[in-house]
Amino acid sequence: MPGDLPPDQFRSAMHRAADLIADYLERVGDYPVLPPVSPGDVGRALPPAPPEEPEPVDRLLDDYRRLIEPNVTHWNHPGFLAYFAISGSGPGILGEALAAGLNVNAMLWRTSPAAVELEERVCDWLRQMVALPPDFKGHINDTASSSSLVALAAARHRMPGLEVRTKGLSGLPALTVYASDQAHSSIDKACIVLGIGQENVRRVASDAEFRMSVPALEEAIARDREAGRLPMAVVATAGTTSTTSVDPVEAIADLCAREGIWLHVDAAYAGSAAICPEYRALMPGIERADSIVVNPHKWLFTPVDCSILWVKDPALLRAAFSLIPDYLRTDEPGVSNLMDLGFQLGRRFRALKLWMVIRAFGVEGLKERIREHCAIARELAAKIEADPGFELAAPVPFSTVCFRALGDDRFNERLLAKVNAAGPFFLSPTTLNGRLTPRIAIGNIRTAREHAEALWDLIVRSAAELRTTG
Amino acid sequence: MPGDLPPDQFRSAMHRAADLIADYLERVGDYPVLPPVSPGDVGRALPPAPPEEPEPVDRLLDDYRRLIEPNVTHWNHPGFLAYFAISGSGPGILGEALAAGLNVNAMLWRTSPAAVELEERVCDWLRQMVALPPDFKGHINDTASSSSLVALAAARHRMPGLEVRTKGLSGLPALTVYASDQAHSSIDKACIVLGIGQENVRRVASDAEFRMSVPALEEAIARDREAGRLPMAVVATAGTTSTTSVDPVEAIADLCAREGIWLHVDAAYAGSAAICPEYRALMPGIERADSIVVNPHKWLFTPVDCSILWVKDPALLRAAFSLIPDYLRTDEPGVSNLMDLGFQLGRRFRALKLWMVIRAFGVEGLKERIREHCAIARELAAKIEADPGFELAAPVPFSTVCFRALGDDRFNERLLAKVNAAGPFFLSPTTLNGRLTPRIAIGNIRTAREHAEALWDLIVRSAAELRTTG
Numbered sequence: 025m026p027g028d029l030p031p032d033q034f035r036s037a038m039h040r041a042a043d044l045i046a047d048y049l050e051r052v053g054d055y056p057v058l059p060p061v062s063p064g065d066v067g068r069a070l071p072p073a074p075p076e077e078p079e080p081v082d083r084l085l086d087d088y089r090r091l092i093e094p095n096v097t098h099w100n101h102p103g104f105l106a107y108f109a110i111s112g113s114g115p116g117i118l119g120e121a122l123a124a125g126l127n128v129n130a131m132l133w134r135t136s137p138a139a140v141e142l143e144e145r146v147c148d149w150l151r152q153m154v155a156l157p158p159d160f161k162g163h164i165n166d167t168a169s170s171s172s173l174v175a176l177a178a179a180r181h182r183m184p185g186l187e188v189r190t191k192g193l194s195g196l197p198a199l200t201v202y203a204s205d206q207a208h209s210s211i212d213k214a215c216i217v218l219g220i221g222q223e224n225v226r227r228v229a230s231d232a233e234f235r236m237s238v239p240a241l242e243e244a245i246a247r248d249r250e251a252g253r254l255p256m257a258v259v260a261t262a263g264t265t266s267t268t269s270v271d272p273v274e275a276i277a278d279l280c281a282r283e284g285i286w287l288h289v290d291a292a293y294a295g296s297a298a299i300c301p302e303y304r305a306l307m308p309g310i311e312r313a314d315s316i317v318v319n320p321h322k323w324l325f326t327p328v329d330c331s332i333l334w335v336k337d338p339a340l341l342r343a344a345f346s347l348i349p350d351y352l353r354t355d356e357p358g359v360s361n362l363m364d365l366g367f368q369l370g371r372r373f374r375a376l377k378l379w380m381v382i383r384a385f386g387v388e389g390l391k392e393r394i395r396e397h398c399a400i401a402r403e404l405a406a407k408i409e410a411d412p413g414f415e416l417a418a419p420v421p422f423s424t425v426c427f428r429a430l431g432d433d434r435f436n437e438r439l440l441a442k443v444n445a446a447g448p449f450f451l452s453p454t455t456l457n458g459r460l461t462p463r464i465a466i467g468n469i470r471t472a473r474e475h476a477e478a479l480w481d482l483i484v485r486s487a488a489e490l491r492t493t494g
Numbered sequence: 495m496p497g498d499l500p501p502d503q504f505r506s507a508m509h510r511a512a513d514l515i516a517d518y519l520e521r522v523g524d525y526p527v528l529p530p531v532s533p534g535d536v537g538r539a540l541p542p543a544p545p546e547e548p549e550p551v552d553r554l555l556d557d558y559r560r561l562i563e564p565n566v567t568h569w570n571h572p573g574f575l576a577y578f579a580i581s582g583s584g585p586g587i588l589g590e591a592l593a594a595g596l597n598v599n600a601m602l603w604r605t606s607p608a609a610v611e612l613e614e615r616v617c618d619w620l621r622q623m624v625a626l627p628p629d630f631k632g633h634i635n636d637t638a639s640s641s642s643l644v645a646l647a648a649a650r651h652r653m654p655g656l657e658v659r660t661k662g663l664s665g666l667p668a669l670t671v672y673a674s675d676q677a678h679s680s681i682d683k684a685c686i687v688l689g690i691g692q693e694n695v696r697r698v699a700s701d702a703e704f705r706m707s708v709p710a711l712e713e714a715i716a717r718d719r720e721a722g723r724l725p726m727a728v729v730a731t732a733g734t735t736s737t738t739s740v741d742p743v744e745a746i747a748d749l750c751a752r753e754g755i756w757l758h759v760d761a762a763y764a765g766s767a768a769i770c771p772e773y774r775a776l777m778p779g780i781e782r783a784d785s786i787v788v789n790p791h792k793w794l795f796t797p798v799d800c801s802i803l804w805v806k807d808p809a810l811l812r813a814a815f816s817l818i819p820d821y822l823r824t825d826e827p828g829v830s831n832l833m834d835l836g837f838q839l840g841r842r843f844r845a846l847k848l849w850m851v852i853r854a855f856g857v858e859g860l861k862e863r864i865r866e867h868c869a870i871a872r873e874l875a876a877k878i879e880a881d882p883g884f885e886l887a888a889p890v891p892f893s894t895v896c897f898r899a900l901g902d903d904r905f906n907e908r909l910l911a912k913v914n915a916a917g918p919f920f921l922s923p924t925t926l927n928g929r930l931t932p933r934i935a936i937g938n939i940r941t942a943r944e945h946a947e948a949l950w951d952l953i954v955r956s957a958a959e960l961r962t963t964g
Binding site for chain 2: 025026027028029031033034035037038039041042043044045046048049050058059061063064065066067070072073074075076077078079081083084085088091092093095096097098099100107110111112113114115116117118120121122124125126127128129133134135136137138139141142144145148149150152153166167168169170173177180188189190191192193194195196197198199208209210212213214215216217218219220221222223224265266321325327328329331344345347348349350351352353356357358359367368369370372373376377379380382383384385386387388389392393396452453454455463469470472473
């Protein structure tokens with residue numbers, strides 16, 4: 025009987041992996057954030073064909089250490105400040121490792137009672153932490169892309185008299201979805217998948233501070249109604265990707281209520297900050313949404329993937345999605361079967377890592393870390409504003425700073441390339457008002473004031489060098 | 495600066511987690527497969543509110559051990575024979591733990607070169623192992639639900655003259671999708687999501703051995719064409735969920751070629767068996783598909799989630815999905831950015847665990863395990879056929895056995911309940927020809943001949959007891 029690895033071999037390999045991970049976290053800051061490889065380098069180092077015979081586990085771990093670890097982009101590096109900086113904190117890694125050992129598929133209550141009930145409880149903990157009312161019921165998806173897709177599918181299902189689930193969209197008038205020109209690309213992708221079509225996503229203009237214009241939204245809805253199209257959902261963003269601006273959710277919610285339109289709030293990033301009352305106060309009205317997505321894998325120190333979707337009416341998710349073939353029928357009364365809440369049948373035990381993170385840091389500890397990141401960002405912003413060679417490109421409500429060196433796009437592009445090439449930092453750009461804009465996203469649990477200070481020195485020095493050497 | 499757990503605390507907690515996991519795998523067989531809890535039991539043991547203050551990591555691990563581990567359904571138990579039995583093998587668990595430590599998001603080549611290039615390589619290894627031609631390019635999704643959704647979205651995109659991506663489905667004739675009455679529910683769910691509508695999924699009749707009837711398929715397509723509907727895709731299944739039957743893919747491929755219809759093959763379960771030439775021979779024609787899904791997290795000993803989607807034309811996936819906002823633009827030439835291949839932006843480093851599994855067992859070792867499972871299933875089937883109190887309910891091409899005790903549905907239901915209540919085994923039922931049918935799915939790496947023998951004794955004894963006590 026061949027079976028799994030011999031128990032002793034597995035145990036000692038797990039201990040070696042424990043040390044590899046602990047070593048990595050201790051010295052991740054010594055790596056350049058971006059690995060020094062060109063496209064194809066890693067691929068060429070991998071044998072083209074799989075091995076016929078078993079290889080010793082120690083050789084695999086050696087290869088991991090030699091070939092994989094140095095050649096990933098180091099998202100856990102304190103100098104990773106691109107996109108939205110994320111981190112797999114220690115407690116989250118513990119939770120993920122334990123979940124891998126259990127290997128449950130939490131599709132049904134029966135297929136893992138503890139996983140289902142912990143997921144419900146942990147989603148409710150986070151609901152309390154971000155001060156949402158108890159009628160929001162949460163579950164965990166892989167990504168905000170999936171959470172928003174599920175929310176928009178529920179919105180589509182709620183459209184009166186359409187029977188989209190059964191009959192599909194063919195022959196119907198166009199459905200329309202509204203999001204600001206700052207909303208995340210996952211909203212367009214969700215609408216492509218749902219058969220709504222990219223040109224039926226209205227990218228509503230935003231104001232000078234990158235917040236959706238409510239008059240423009242109102243006008244877009246009215247125009248669509250007049251043309252016989254069917255407004256289906258508005259996606260308001262609390263913490264946009266480029267600048268972390270917050271749409272005026274309260275006014276949008278008023279409009280949605282008047283118009284009978286589903287309101288989905290994408291708080292994938294800034295929702296984590298809502299655990300602090302002062303940042304929750306920056307997003308009034310999110311409690312009036314029909315659905316809200318927050319990604320603990322973004323700024324709540326939980327390893328990818330972990331995206332929470334809260335909806336006010338989970339019965340609607342079930343109506344949109346539940347489909348129980350004979351081979352998945354169970355008879356426990358009153359239980360929640362997670363498979364009924366979306367399109368994916370299989371579900372990992374993602375609640376475990378989030379439970380560990382919340383308990384290991386405590387709500388106060390999480391607030392402290394979020395506040396620290398925001399304080400570091402504000403300090404950086406103040407330095408940028410104080411320096412005549414630079415300008416702040418957007419307000420800094422949370423922990424992300426958009427700035428430009430005085431000069432054209434080409435200069436800012438070269439500055440960014442020079443900063444990234446130095447090794448200890450990785451920034452990514454966005455485009456604001458048509459101009460290339462470097463961006464500093466603080467969010468990694470290992471990023472401290474000293475890193476921000478070193479980064480600012482590097483930026484100032486790099487800009488000066490570029491200006492003198494041309 | 496608050497930061498992560500202190501390094502020493504994390505290291506010692508990881509070592510304790512290593513032992514918790516190793517201990518669990520050593521004694522998982524001592525648990526009853528289904529935990530002895532009622533709905534709500536675990537939830538009630540969890541505090542209703544999150545802790546304000548940090549808790550010591552050892553307390554979390556104690557609680558994990560006390561409250562979580564005993565109350566999951568033990569998918570890693572050798573007696574888990576429900577649904578499709580899966581396993582997180584040792585090498586896979588190591589890979590998942592290491593991936594959690596790295597915590598990369600492999601959305602772009604730049605955001606993790608090693609993760610992207612290892613994913614391409616490992617998908618190609620498995621392609622070679624299942625003897626598919628080199629024009630199939632693979633990537634890894636979370637679940638077969640997502641893989642099939644992505645494949646069907648590509649099929650929709652390929653429909654000539656429709657511009658679904660841009661304009662959506664509104665105003666178009668109905669698109670139709672074909673799958674046998676034995677196909678997985680994820681196909682209906684994908685069509686609901688895509689806006690095709692559940693009633694436009696034709697559930698084509700299958701024959702006495704649960705394989706799609708090609709004449710019935712042909713007729714359904716002709717009827718739809720006549721009615722002005724647009725046949726979009728056929729989903730053939732290689733290893734259906736109830737009986738693991740294999741649709742006549744070769745004949746279906748001929749029909750799809752003639753009709754210009756996309757052919758998607760759902761080999762989520764049996765695709766793993768295709769690494770053995772004798773089982774690959776049971777699915778002739780799968781190499782003619784436009785897309786194929788195989789889930790290593792099902793029967794290739796890889797922890798959930800890991801679903802490979804191969805497509806012949808990855809440019810089509812890009813055409814269907816790619817949408818690059820300014821903040822995700824990169825400039826490496828010729829690299830593959832995984833985010834372009836589907837609707838989810840975030841992507842975990844799932845290739846690592848599959849790489850470890852393939853190398854630790856070797857192709858030969860994996861074949862040996864698959865063959866062992868199939869042999870155990872055949873032996874069980876022979877015992878069932880030889881016993882006048884039982885009947886085999888379907889052929890056994892792979893490792894799953896559908897059977898019935900002589901008697902009505904009620905009797906089989908009670909038998910199943912009695913067997914499951916004993917503790918060491920968990921079977922799930924399906925429905926075949928309208929009759930409740932218990933099902934034994936061999937697929938866990940820890941399931942050996944001795945378990946199948948003990949199960950059969952238990953089934954025979956339980957049936958006898960039910961017959962005498964009534």
